[in-house]
Amino acid sequence: MMSxxxxxxxxxxxxxxxxxxxxxxxxxxxLELKEYLSHLSDEERKKMDLHLRRLATGEEQGPSTGYPSIxxxxxxxYPEDAIVSDVPKMKAYDxxxxxxxxxxxxxxxxxxxxxxxxxxxxxxxxxxxxxxxSIGVKRGDIVTMAMATSPEMVYILYxxxxxxxxxxxxxxxxxxxxxxxxxxxxxxKVFIGLEMAVSNICSExxxxxxxxxxxxxxxxxANFLLKILGKSKEKKFNDDIKTWDDFISCGxxxxxxxxxxxxxxxxxxxxxxxxxxxxxxxxxxxxENLNAMAVMQxxxxxxxxxxxxxxxxxxxxxxYSVVQASHIPLSLGLSITQVPLFKPEDFPKLMRKYRPNHxxxxxxxxxxxxxxxxxxxxxxxxxxxxxSGGDSLQIEMEKDINDFLKRNGCQFRIQQGYGxxxxxxxxxxxxxxxxxxxxxxxxLVKNNVSIRNIETGEELMENQDGxxxxxxxxxxxxxxxxxxxxSEIIENGEDGVKWIHTGDIGHIxxxxxxxxVGRIKRMIVRSGNKIFPSNVENIIMxxxxxxxxxxxxxxxxKEKSSPIAHIVLSEEYxxxxxxxxxxIEDTILSNLPDYNIPKKYVFRNSLPVTEMSKVxxxxxxxxxxDFSKNDDRIIIIRDNRVKVLKK
Numbered sequence: 058m059m060s061x062x063x064x065x066x067x068x069x070x071x072x073x074x075x076x077x078x079x080x081x082x083x084x085x086x087x088l089e090l091k092e093y094l095s096h097l098s099d100e101e102r103k104k105m106d107l108h109l110r111r112l113a114t115g116e117e118q119g120p121s122t123g124y125p126s127i128x129x130x131x132x133x134x135y136p137e138d139a140i141v142s143d144v145p146k147m148k149a150y151d152x153x154x155x156x157x158x159x160x161x162x163x164x165x166x167x168x169x170x171x172x173x174x175x176x177x178x179x180x181x182x183x184x185x186x187x188x189x190x191s192i193g194v195k196r197g198d199i200v201t202m203a204m205a206t207s208p209e210m211v212y213i214l215y216x217x218x219x220x221x222x223x224x225x226x227x228x229x230x231x232x233x234x235x236x237x238x239x240x241x242x243x244x245x246k247v248f249i250g251l252e253m254a255v256s257n258i259c260s261e262x263x264x265x266x267x268x269x270x271x272x273x274x275x276x277x278x279a280n281f282l283l284k285i286l287g288k289s290k291e292k293k294f295n296d297d298i299k300t301w302d303d304f305i306s307c308g309x310x311x312x313x314x315x316x317x318x319x320x321x322x323x324x325x326x327x328x329x330x331x332x333x334x335x336x337x338x339x340x341x342x343x344x345e346n347l348n349a350m351a352v353m354q355x356x357x358x359x360x361x362x363x364x365x366x367x368x369x370x371x372x373x374x375x376x377y378s379v380v381q382a383s384h385i386p387l388s389l390g391l392s393i394t395q396v397p398l399f400k401p402e403d404f405p406k407l408m409r410k411y412r413p414n415h416x417x418x419x420x421x422x423x424x425x426x427x428x429x430x431x432x433x434x435x436x437x438x439x440x441x442x443x444x445s446g447g448d449s450l451q452i453e454m455e456k457d458i459n460d461f462l463k464r465n466g467c468q469f470r471i472q473q474g475y476g477x478x479x480x481x482x483x484x485x486x487x488x489x490x491x492x493x494x495x496x497x498x499x500x501l502v503k504n505n506v507s508i509r510n511i512e513t514g515e516e517l518m519e520n521q522d523g524x525x526x527x528x529x530x531x532x533x534x535x536x537x538x539x540x541x542x543x544s545e546i547i548e549n550g551e552d553g554v555k556w557i558h559t560g561d562i563g564h565i566x567x568x569x570x571x572x573x574v575g576r577i578k579r580m581i582v583r584s585g586n587k588i589f590p591s592n593v594e595n596i597i598m599x600x601x602x603x604x605x606x607x608x609x610x611x612x613x614x615k616e617k618s619s620p621i622a623h624i625v626l627s628e629e630y631x632x633x634x635x636x637x638x639x640x641i642e643d644t645i646l647s648n649l650p651d652y653n654i655p656k657k658y659v660f661r662n663s664l665p666v667t668e669m670s671k672v673x674x675x676x677x678x679x680x681x682x683d684f685s686k687n688d689d690r691i692i693i694i695r696d697n698r699v700k701v702l703k704k
Contacts, residue, residue: 103141123518126507131499131569134491139356139502148319149347150215153387164392166208170280173208185216186315188308192269196221196317199243203229203250205397208278210373218325221317225327228374229254237261252292271299275397327537328376330478339537346481349530350380351388353501360441363390368413370396376482401670405429415442419670420450427461438466446474448671449591452495453598473497481531485571496570504529522564522574526556581610581618586652588620596648602630602637605664607672611681619656621681634660661694
């Protein structure tokens with residue numbers, strides 16, 4: 058065995074030397090190997106990845122380096138065509154059109170009693186594009202949109218993309234000042250949104266760069282009766298506010314050029330982070346980002362087939378809604394059922410009503426459905442992709458969901474995903490073919506992952522926990538007008554490869570599956586000991602008495618920080634809090650060191666959730682600050698009343 062020195066060595070010499078065991082990858086050698094591989098041409102990289110796939114599948118024999126970013130063991134789950142595929146150089150609109158131009162009689166959208174075929178979708182996009190052009194929107198302009206999940210949202214998104222403009226997507230519930238801030242920051246001259254958003258911006262309009270404001274009813278594309286009912290309840294605005302019909306009329310006489318040519322690496326959308334770990338930041342995504350995500354779904358053999366139905370109730374100001382639940386389904390020729398207004402308790406009813414082939418939701422929604430009496434015998438035989446993402450899914454709940462799906466006729470297990478807005482939503486995905494209990498899946502086919510020591514930054518080997526870094530063609534261009542934050546999250550490696558820091562801790566196992574341990578910002582340090590909340594949550598969730606559990610840090614003057622457990626009991630165990638605490642602590646001590654035992658327990662009806670149906674950890678942390686001010690060990694919150702059970 059000898060140290061690995063790679064200068065002046067050809068790629069295949071390196072590969073065969075590793076295969077035969079003639080060389081040993083030292084830490085220094087690893088750096089040289091990574092640097093060498095970074096200079097490979099696209100064709101050489103494809104050949105290398107094909108070789109790694111055959112190594113992972115056992116078609117070729119030889120040792121591995123032990124570093125996931127080099128070995129890429131997940132490639133064995135992908136067909137060779139997917140590995141060598143290219144991302145098309147075209148606008149996001151063009152990709153959807155090219156994929157569906159020969160299938161225009163198929164249904165693209167279903168919305169409030171109406172169906173819209175691809176032929177109508179493309180016609181509407183052209184109308185909206187002409188209208189934007191007629192009011193002066195041009196290539197590179199930024200238009201701010203605050204919409205519901207509706208056909209008009211899709212028309213606006215692709216119309217602006219077609220003319221080379223950028224859509225700045227914001228939450229319609231923002232205050233007037235918050236909307237004005239987003240408008241001025243992006244120099245938007247056009248704002249288009251729901252009535253609530255337009256009402257909020259009207260008082261701030263004179264302080265903005267706006268020249269045109271357009272109000273859109275969520276009933277524009279509803280069936281006839283709902284549209285008439287909705288129009289009758291619309292608020293009347295001053296004449297300087299255009300209605301949707303006024304706006305469309307503007308484009309009817311437009312005879313100029315509509316479509317602009319594709320340009321490399323130009324912004325397509327700006328969409329904001331959830332702000333779960335800080336102030337929301339504007340994520341700039343390009344056409345290449347959107348299309349790379351779609352291509353990886355198209356070529357990788359996932360269980361998504363033309364004419365399948367996809368249920369989308371996610372709000373359009375999230376990357377998951379725009380990319381995963383809109384652009385990808387349309388790129389695949391699916392039919393999207395859109396829900397403009399959603400509450401978590403609606404999930405079971407929507408699943409029973411629409412019986413979709415594919416749905417993306419969070420763990421809390423699956424729990425709501427499992428506990429819904431009308432859904433206990435729901436027919437889920439049409440469901441091909443029961444996807445869970447956006448929040449951690451504890452192993453015991455994963456088992457419960459799989460049992461529920463099987464009992465109700467679904468032939469597939471829950472498919473976890475993992476990602477972040479900064480990588481166009483999903484970066485890892487689990488399918489029936491690559492399923493592993495407790496894992497959030499494998500990297501998408503063109504992604505790479507590196508696990509780093511959170512203190513030293515040293516790259517770790519398989520099954521070692523560290524920060525998760527991702528290299529992907531779906532990586533954002535930047536945080537909008539925030540160079541400092543961009544430089545903090547995107548690492549330009551010495552080998553020329555860009556990596557994005559996720560802030561999450563986990564490991565890749567020998568088969569390429571990612572397991573999440575926790576989030577760095579959620580990590581609790583108690584008397585110098587590190588506590589990862591998800592480890593404690595998974596242990597507590599093994600008890601049948603527990604319905605939900607979330608652990609957050611609580612300020613403590615003596616220990617600086619201590620874990621506090623927010624617990625939702627299974628209904629039949631309400632009133633048995635004291636005996637259950639003893640059982641919780643015995644279970645923790647059987648599996649983890651004693652410093653993982655919570656200092657306080659809060660029993661409640663439910664956990665607070667965000668608009669994306671994720672557990673609202675910010676709210677739990679704020680409550681925990683209040684609870685830290687007294688010595689009460691057990692607190693019960695039910696029916697908006699706080700009761701101290703024991704001091």
